[in-house]
Amino acid sequence: MGLKATARKNAIHALLVYSGGCNGCDIEVVNAVFSPRYDIEQYRILLTWNPREADVLIVTGAITWAMKEPLQRIYELIPEPKAVLAVGSCAINGCVFRNLVGDIKHNPEVFAPLEKIIPVDIKVPGCPPRPEDIIMAAVKGVPKLMAAP
Amino acid sequence: MTEEQPRESVIVEKELPLGPVHPALLEPFRVRFFVNDEIVEDCEVILSMPHRGIERILEGLPVERALLITERVCGICSNSHAWNSVRVIEKGLNIEVPPRALFIRVIAQELQRIASHLIFIGHAMEVVGHETFAMRAFLLREEYMDMLYFIGGNRVHPAVPVIGGVRPRCEISDSLKRVILETLERSERKLRNYVGRVVADPLVMGRLTGVGYLSKEDAIRLHAVGPTARASGVEWDWRMEMFEYKPFTYDYVILYEGDNKARVIARALEIFECIKIVRQALKDLPEGPVVNRDWSPQRMKFTDSYNEAPRGELYHSYSLDDYGKLRHYKIRTPTITSIHSVEFAAKGDHVTDAVVTIASCDPCLACCNRVEIIDEKSGRRRQFTSMIEVIKKYGWRR
């Protein structure tokens, strides 16, 4: 393993972008990081708020009009190599906001799934997924980062 | 921007935008501080980032399925949304709810209220900069999430209420009752210890005391609700009105300081009152069925219902057409009304303190659908709770 890969492996920075879901997934991700019971930092994954430092982008929520462009901009700002985690059924398929609509057959406010906007590497299903699942997914994203030159 | 002053005199040149993605905010909303040498002169919170059109997609759904969406309005106080949406139809069609179901709903609601207040304390401590306290709060919260998980099978969306009672899965058995009582016992001791240490910490309290003052008159005028208002001395809690809470004895936390410290402490003290309610509810849990299926969707005229969510007054209302489909669903969440009062309270403080003030009303913005108007002269946008507020502020002409 080269010097770069070793350095990367020892400090993986995750950026959380909440793009308009119900907050549940958001809290669970923060929980996975903050709560000493789960403590994602034991796997050397840290939460950051600076896209320039980030390696893993965690996206939760169905993508709304107002958050679509900031999300694309943030994705472009993150340097290569990067991994994208879609957490929660909102980001994966739009959850109830897309699939359970009344008279208007199609909800124009949400842009879910996330795949249509930025490429997704890992999907964590659940509404919301348990923190254990989120941690497992974040740890699975590491090999992809390592494989890059 | 008060009514007496001419608008031109308060527009300041320097603007400090925060968000939509920012560490102090967690949720996507934009705050614009108009600053004059570090002192906030005007502050504006832009809410409509997570607009998902919930009220629109609810239109025309069968009423039973609406519960899936109303619960997902907010992930922190999901039970109060679900509960309030079934209260509307129970009130409108006079559906009788078994007493055991009412008690279980109260238990779920109070457990979630504790979890929500602990998130708030954790978040406030994080914004203040004390990460150890923040992590402690999240650790304490885990026990309450576990209890919700035992009751409903999901940590965030336990889906306890259904129309006419609670889901049969959420029945509280004797063993679960014992588990909850034991956990409460254990965690109450920890909580007392934790809250005592937060309140005694001179660094944290130094950041909070006397900052972001909101007087009682302003709290009433700007329609602050919930703990934000109660920390300013407004003696109002929707639980006083709800018949579900009549069997329990507990206190309302009303503080008169009206600063950030009071807003943190009001929530911290409320946690212990919630524990009291859960204990009493478990002790006199009535026997009997948990759900009454004896109802059918039919025409219902416009009915509304208020509920005390963790953040304050929550309003749901809808009517049903002949086929039992939803019409005119309207939701008003507590943050929308409270946020204007903290906008007001943040003025005159340093920027760093203003961020704490914004966080201190416990903003939970997963639910926003507002009017937006653009001031033609300055090009600034403002969002309002209702048309009434627009009219009050700018007159009919705008």
Ligand code: SF4
């Ligand atoms: S997946 Fe479920 S919990 Fe997560 S943001 Fe969407 S509605 Fe909320």
